[in-house]
Amino acid sequence: MFKIGEFSKLCGLSVDTLYHYEKLKILVPITVDKLTGYRYYDASQMMTVNKILALKDAGFVLEEIDNIMNGDVSVPMLIEMLESKAVFLETTLSNEYNRLERLHTNIFLIKNGGISQMNEISIKRVEPILVASIRKVFDKEEFNENLEKMWTSVNEYIDKKGVKRTIPCLMLYNSGWWDLRQLNVMYDEKNLDVEVAEPITKSFEGNKEVHVYELPRVEKMACIVHNGPFSTIDKTIDTLFEWLKNNNYVADGAVREIYHKGEWATDNPDEYITELQIPIK
Structure with a gap:
């Protein structure tokens, strides 16, 4: 004893x-x-x-x-009581996790200056956004292949570091598909200079491929929202570029695509919501 x-x-x-x-x-x-x-x-x-x-x-x-x-209270009764509590806690944790995800999304939206109305162009201020990203230059004909590898690599590295991603993710075109050098939009006939970026909840050490940093504040960001599949997004971005011309603006940074609603949220591409942004001056 x-x-x-x-x-x-x-x-x-x-x-x-x-x-x-x-x-x-x-x-x-x-x-x-x-x-x-x-x-x-x-x-x-x-x-x-x-x-x-x-x-x-x-x-x-x-x-x-x-x-x-x-x-x-017998042992079987005690076990049943504990299992009932476990189910309750699992439900509570799931609800709280979903609440946390919504909170992170709302924080992003506040930093992003909200979301414009569909197909309406607006100018807003965008706050700094902490991201983990991979940037590469590659042949335009290898677009899909490279993007798949880049998204996989950045997400695997974030998971390895045990850091939470938030919705939505985004891409930055440092030089893109559009031959609009008169608008100061960078262009290369053969190659794309593309960055895939995942907003994250806290900073961590990157590596040779993954860069962890804050996207800088943009005082004047021209924005338009595209509703529908990526195959029809060209018309929406042409509308934005035409607006820049008509209002005597030029680009002052990379074109951003922000994926507010995509394949992770719906099986119907017609329900996709993509915000297109261009820093302007």
Whole structure:
């Protein structure tokens, strides 16, 4: 048998806690020496300690634990109660995780200056956005192949670092498909200079391929929202470029595509929502 101090070290509960549990009659010493008042516990009582800790960890208060420990609760009944609590906690965690995801998305939207109305052009201020990205220059004919590898690589590296991504992701065209050098839009007849970027919740060390940094604040960002498949996005971006011409603006940075709703949210490409942005001056 163990004195109370020894049992305290064995089970990880303080002496004061053991005294308190004794008063509640949920963990009573095997025997108490009438002369010295020393309390003695048995190693078999570790099972009782484990039950109490499991019930506390499951969210039961001491009054409930008292009723369970001193009531006619069999082991199968106890297991059923704990499993019921586990299901409740799983549901709560799932709801809280979804709430956290919505919060991160809303934070991004605030930084992004909100979302413009469909097919309407607006100018807004965009705050700095922390991202992990990969940037490459490659032949236009190898567009899909390179993008798939880039997205896979950046996401695998973020996961390896144990950092959370947030929705939406985005791409930056440092030189793109559009021969609009009169608008200061960078162009190369053969190659694209493209960056895929995942917004992240905290900074971490990058590597030779993955760059972790803040996209800078843009005071004047021209924006338009495209609703529909990527195959029809050209008309929307042509509308934005035409607006730049008519209003005597030129580009002042990379063209951004922000994917507010894509294949991760719907199986119908007609429901995709993509925001096109161009820093202007």
